[in-house]
Amino acid sequence: MTFPATASTDHELGLGAIRRARELTEPALRDIVDRLGPSLGGVGRYHFGWWSRSSGASGKAIRPTLAVLAAEAVGAEASDAVPAAAAAELVHNFSLIHDDIIDNDELRRGQPAVWKEFGVPAAILIGDALHSEAFGALLNSGRPGAAAAAMRLSTAMREVVVGQVEDIRFTERPWTGEQAVRIAEYQSMAEAKTGALLAFSASAGALLGGADTAVADCFDRLGRHLGLAFQCTDDVLGIWGDPAKTGKPVFGDLREGKRTLPIIAALTAGGSASERLGVLVERGVRTDFELRLAAELVEEAGGREFAEREAARHLAGVDDCLASLAMPAETRACFEDLAQSLIGRSR
Amino acid sequence: MTFPATASTDHELGLGAIRRARELTEPALRDIVDRLGPSLGGVGRYHFGWWSRSSGASGKAIRPTLAVLAAEAVGAEASDAVPAAAAAELVHNFSLIHDDIIDNDELRRGQPAVWKEFGVPAAILIGDALHSEAFGALLNSGRPGAAAAAMRLSTAMREVVVGQVEDIRFTERPWTGEQAVRIAEYQSMAEAKTGALLAFSASAGALLGGADTAVADCFDRLGRHLGLAFQCTDDVLGIWGDPAKTGKPVFGDLREGKRTLPIIAALTAGGSASERLGVLVERGVRTDFELRLAAELVEEAGGREFAEREAARHLAGVDDCLASLAMPAETRACFEDLAQSLIGRSR
Numbered sequence: 001m002t003f004p005a006t007a008s009t010d011h012e013l014g015l016g017a018i019r020r021a022r023e024l025t026e027p028a029l030r031d032i033v034d035r036l037g038p039s040l041g042g043v044g045r046y047h048f049g050w051w052s053r054s055s056g057a058s059g060k061a062i063r064p065t066l067a068v069l070a071a072e073a074v075g076a077e078a079s080d081a082v083p084a085a086a087a088a089e090l091v092h093n094f095s096l097i098h099d100d101i102i103d104n105d106e107l108r109r110g111q112p113a114v115w116k117e118f119g120v121p122a123a124i125l126i127g128d129a130l131h132s133e134a135f136g137a138l139l140n141s142g143r144p145g146a147a148a149a150a151m152r153l154s155t156a157m158r159e160v161v162v163g164q165v166e167d168i169r170f171t172e173r174p175w176t177g178e179q180a181v182r183i184a185e186y187q188s189m190a191e192a193k194t195g196a197l198l199a200f201s202a203s204a205g206a207l208l209g210g211a212d213t214a215v216a217d218c219f220d221r222l223g224r225h226l227g228l229a230f231q232c233t234d235d236v237l238g239i240w241g242d243p244a245k246t247g248k249p250v251f252g253d254l255r256e257g258k259r260t261l262p263i264i265a266a267l268t269a270g271g272s273a274s275e276r277l278g279v280l281v282e283r284g285v286r287t288d289f290e291l292r293l294a295a296e297l298v299e300e301a302g303g304r305e306f307a308e309r310e311a312a313r314h315l316a317g318v319d320d321c322l323a324s325l326a327m328p329a330e331t332r333a334c335f336e337d338l339a340q341s342l343i344g345r346s347r
Numbered sequence: 348m349t350f351p352a353t354a355s356t357d358h359e360l361g362l363g364a365i366r367r368a369r370e371l372t373e374p375a376l377r378d379i380v381d382r383l384g385p386s387l388g389g390v391g392r393y394h395f396g397w398w399s400r401s402s403g404a405s406g407k408a409i410r411p412t413l414a415v416l417a418a419e420a421v422g423a424e425a426s427d428a429v430p431a432a433a434a435a436e437l438v439h440n441f442s443l444i445h446d447d448i449i450d451n452d453e454l455r456r457g458q459p460a461v462w463k464e465f466g467v468p469a470a471i472l473i474g475d476a477l478h479s480e481a482f483g484a485l486l487n488s489g490r491p492g493a494a495a496a497a498m499r500l501s502t503a504m505r506e507v508v509v510g511q512v513e514d515i516r517f518t519e520r521p522w523t524g525e526q527a528v529r530i531a532e533y534q535s536m537a538e539a540k541t542g543a544l545l546a547f548s549a550s551a552g553a554l555l556g557g558a559d560t561a562v563a564d565c566f567d568r569l570g571r572h573l574g575l576a577f578q579c580t581d582d583v584l585g586i587w588g589d590p591a592k593t594g595k596p597v598f599g600d601l602r603e604g605k606r607t608l609p610i611i612a613a614l615t616a617g618g619s620a621s622e623r624l625g626v627l628v629e630r631g632v633r634t635d636f637e638l639r640l641a642a643e644l645v646e647e648a649g650g651r652e653f654a655e656r657e658a659a660r661h662l663a664g665v666d667d668c669l670a671s672l673a674m675p676a677e678t679r680a681c682f683e684d685l686a687q688s689l690i691g692r693s694r
Contacts, residue, residue, distance in 0.1 A: 036505065040512050098475060102468040121449040121515060124471065128445060129508040131475065135482045136501030139494055147486055147494040154483030158383065161476040165387050168468060 011341035014065075017334040021064040024078055025085040026050060032086065032133050036126075043126045047097060047114050062342070063088035066198060066226070067205030069334055070219050073327035076209030083141035084149055084204035090134035091157060092197060094127040099164070110247075131157075138204070145207035148216070149200075152207075156200035163192030170259040176267060176278040181259050183268060187228070190261070195227030202226075218321055225317030226339055232311035233343050235260035236304060239295055251291040254298075257281075261310065266303030273300035311343050358688035361412075364681040368411040371425055372432040373397060379433065379480050383473075390473045394444060394461050409689070410435035413545060413573070414552030416681055417566050420674035423556030430488035431496055431551035437481035438504060439544060441474040446511070457594075478504075485551070492554035495563070496547075499554075503547035510539030517606040523614060523625040528606050530615060534575070537608070542574030549573075565668055572664030573686055579658035580690045582607035583651060586642055598638040601645075604628075608657065613650030620647035658690050 033044035064085035071081035099105070100113035101123050107113060115123035138150045166189040170181045202223035203216040211219070237246050238253035238260055246252075253260050266277055277297035285294045298304060318339045322332055380391035411432035418428035446452070447460035448470050454460060462470035485497045513536040517528045549570035550563040558566070584593050585600035585607055593599075600607050613624055624644035632641045645651060665686045669679055 037509050037512075039516060040509060094475075098471050102471055120467075122512075124445050124449055125508050125512055128442075128474075128478065129505060131478055132501045132504035132508070135497060136505070139498040139501060147497070150482060150494070150497060151486040154479045154486060157479035158476060158483070161472050161479070162384050162387060165384075165469075165472055169386060 417552030
């Protein structure tokens with residue numbers, strides 16, 4: 001796998017795998033949400049909107065897709081992975097619902113966030129319910145490997161929450177100087193916050209497909225690399241992404257003062273652009289002129305290139321994991337295309 | 348077991364069991380919270396306060412105690428139940444932390460609630476972390492029965508959350524008329540909100556002790572009856588409890604307009620006192636005079652007696668469960684004393 005030079009590919013294999021995973025997982029999710037009764041179930045149905053508004057090349061069903069592909073990779077049926085796919089989607093969505101309260105984000109998938117529509121109490125409670133249901137989806141499946149997968153889910157959720165706390169605490173630290181966020185700290189946060197759940201998705205799919213611990217661990221690593229490649233790409237899009245495609249304002253992450261990889265790398269690179277950027281962000285980036293200047297300085301100091309190189313490095317990591325695993329050629333091609341489609345977004 | 352005529356017993360057996368369960372469970376809980384890292388772990392340590400401020404006859408460690416006693420009842424060591432005891436205490440505390448946000452309660456165990464001290468984001472996240480750790484505590488124990496116990500935890504948490512939603516929705520309904528909350532609805536809510544987690548505690552302790560499904564189901568019923576006996580008693584204390592003992596204001600539940608069993612029973616009883624109560628609560632109970640009058644009308648309409656009779660009925664249910672289970676005489680005596688100590692509070 002090489003870093004894509006253009007965005008010209010259609011990623012039909014990856015998109016096909018996503019579609020298949022969605023079609024398999026959605027009925028299971030609907031059953032689970034319906035079981036929450038009319039009140040809470042209604043809140044859940046509102047949140048999910050059953051993916052109708054959120055489909056697209058960026059792959060909102062990336063976690064179920066990883067689970068399904070991993071099961072197929074180890075020789076099982078796609079349907080064997082459904083409890084893992086459902087669990088991953090449940091915790092991902094519980095996490096989004098709680099995050100929107102935490103971040104005071106009023107919009108999710110083009111509609112008012114759950115807390116905005118139903119209030120904070122309902123948003124906390126539906127999140128808690130989906131969280132428990134994720135464990136239930138695995139454990140009630142009766143499949144061998146389900147308990148091992150649920151163990152991994154518990155560990156992954158600890159990582160996710162600790163990563164979220166680190167991410168919040170980053171914003172309390174100065175932009176420059178000894179106390180500034182270092183690249184290694186950012187990477188550890190991103191691996192926890194984004195990588196851990198993709199690692200769970202892939203390894204749990206493999207476990208439900210009958211894989212042993214060593215193979216599951218390899219899918220865990222694959223998921224982590226994919227998560228980090230995705231996060232690095234997302235960080236590039238957060239500054240230079242096309243608002244028409246990302247749905248976010250131009251220079252969005254700079255506006256919000258987020259500590260993302262391009263800016264952390266630029267600030268720690270040294271040199272004239274890096275120093276000028278440090279002075280600028282310490283003072284606060286508000287006007288359009290300042291935003292454009294900050295983005296230019298991040299690029300000049302090598303922050304964008306660093307993040308893109310990191311994305312490529314993690315994509316190579318995905319490649320290495322795939323190389324070490326025996327699987328049908330078609331499944332391998334799906335994995336590769338899925339990874340390419342995720343990272344191809346930034347080009 | 349008979350309804351206690353006085354509160355003169357010291358409940359030494361029950362208190363001894365509680366102390367033992369605490370001493371066994373606390374190290375496990377501390378390890379789990381410490382693993383959440385300095386930031387989040389600190390929030391967790393603050394919340395727990397490690398029971399130092401909350402000990403007392405009402406038994407704040409009732410859930411771990413049920414788990415430990417159930418394991419001993421089926422012939423296992425008390426220590427075998429620790430993963431279940433820790434899981435129960437983790438979900439109970441996660442639920443308290445999230446509830447305090449939902450109910451806007453500023454105090455918990457004599458100190459500012461987590462959301463008040465650290466903010467809503469930290470309170471949401473530590474709750475989510477403890478929730479996952481509860482499943483982890485069970486699944487990582489490596490004990491046979493752990494996966495079955497974790498399945499029950501998932502189901503119990505669905506009940507708890509659905510019960511909380513019902514409880515919140517009760518307050519949106521009129522006090523009287525066709526749309527008023529009925530006794531059966533209240534009982535179903537209370538069983539879900541309070542009984543389900545006690546049912547989990549007892550049945551999971553039994554499962555980790557090696558019990559089969561039928562025995563675990565019997566401990567589940569025992570926990571439900573105990574939870575309902577506890578809730579009925581708590582409802583009586585919520586109106587007539589001694590503020591010096593309950594730590595809550597006199598007529599507290601009437602002040603807050605809570606739909607508890609004595610008032611629902613009084614309102615649906617019919618008769619003169621019931622009708623006068625209906626008029627009073629529809630208009631709103633605010634002054635001390637109105638509060639005293641409302642409490643008197645609830646009692647006159649038979650609401651207090653009904654709730655006390657329900658508590659006794661569920662205590663008899665605990666008794667029936669105990670009678671159908673073989674266990675060492677000492678363990679049986681501990682269960683009985685624990686149940687008596689919970690319900691004896693109201694006298």
